[in-house]
């Protein structure tokens with residue numbers, strides 16, 4: 462049985478290859494087929510037909526959440542408006558619809574996703590669709606479908622069509638048995654939320670596809686992301702966005718985490734820039750495929766104190782949400798990201814003082830404009 466022997470030898474080589482090996486041992490998805498949905502015999506039909514020096518053609522899934530619109534704006538500035546397609550299952554607001562290409566895409570609909578990738582000659586896929594930690598606990602079945610079944614569709618399509626694939630992971634991919642202060646890239650990962658479990662699954666599946674068939678999978682574990690012009694989608698770190706809006710609009714904020722709950726956080730501009738940078742990094746620079754990225758860590762009490770330096774009348778009270786508190790108590794308190802800094806030059810720009818100033822400037826001017834109208 463020479464064929465069987467050859468295949469098992471190749472598989473053995475792949476399994477024994479070091480983590481960063483993606484050169485000679487990597488196999489095209491066309492030579493080893495995983496999924497009955499994969500096209501094997503005529504796969505060359507799908508191969509990218511335009512010059513490799515062209516700008517990438519990017520599809521962003523789940524693009525109407527907290528992060529997608531900002532990422533589309535950044536990528537469009539770099540690669541041209543029409544080379545970045547935003548997609549979601551929700552109806553876009555007018556300003557988003559008018560700002561560049563938008564398309565309906567449900568990541569659970571495999572055929573529709575494939576059609577979009579083929580018809581638009583997509584070369585990069587940024588997979589943002591997900592249910593976050595708190596909403597995931599409230600709807601485990603949906604979270605399992607979107608975060609796990611949806612990811613399988615994304616992986617298969619990316620492997621079939623030779624895409625560069627970015628999937629964000631999170632501080633939530635760690636759990637109570639992980640070292641928490643600081644949390645390194647490689648350590649025990651036993652999260653206790655469906656969100657965390659699905660993100661560890663995404664990290665491992667992406668790395669498996671990378672080693673097994675050369676999928677260009679790239680993944681960053683984001684901290685809690687803080688943004689001024691987009692709302693968070695139901696996570697444990699949402700309080701750190703809401704406090705700015707409430708401070709400016711009502712001068713009162715009710716926090717759903719205990720005052721001393723320390724979590725890693727990052728301003729959205731740093732997060733989106735990191736995403737672009739890791740996507741543009743040469744493959745040889747990446748010694749790993751999943752990296753922690755870090756900027757700052759603070760507690761609600763520390764954040765409130767800093768905001769009160771600018772808005773001294775702000776009143777903060779605490780009404781603890783036990784679900785969110787239990788999640789936060791199992792997550793990293795600070796993040797160790799030296800590998801990202803060493804391998805592809807990651808460097809955050811916003812610490813707490815710059816974050817506070819930028820958020821208050823934006824929300825303050827936004828609410829002054831709203832009052833004037």
Ligand SMILES: NC(=O)c1ccc[n+]([C@@H]2O[C@H](COP(=O)([O-])OP(=O)(O)OC[C@H]3O[C@@H](n4cnc5c(N)ncnc54)[C@H](O)[C@@H]3O)[C@@H](O)[C@H]2O)c1
Pocket residue numbers: 522523524525526527528529548549550551566567568569588589590591592593607611629630631632682683684685686687692693694695696698
């Ligand atoms: N925002 C953060 O603090 C943070 C931190 C770490 C990691 N992340 C990750 O970054 C990504 C984007 O986060 P976000 O904050 O923008 O999330 P979000 O919850 O704000 O948005 C997620 C989007 O996914 C869409 N979606 C849900 N089901 C879908 C489906 N079946 N098909 C297509 N789209 C669907 C939703 O409509 C929503 O617009 C997520 O994968 C998240 O896990 C975010």
Ligand SMILES: C[C@@H](O)[C@H](N)C(=O)O
Pocket residue numbers: 593594595631632633656683684685686695696697698699
């Ligand atoms: C941390 C992150 O993954 C998200 N903001 C959440 O709290 O669920």
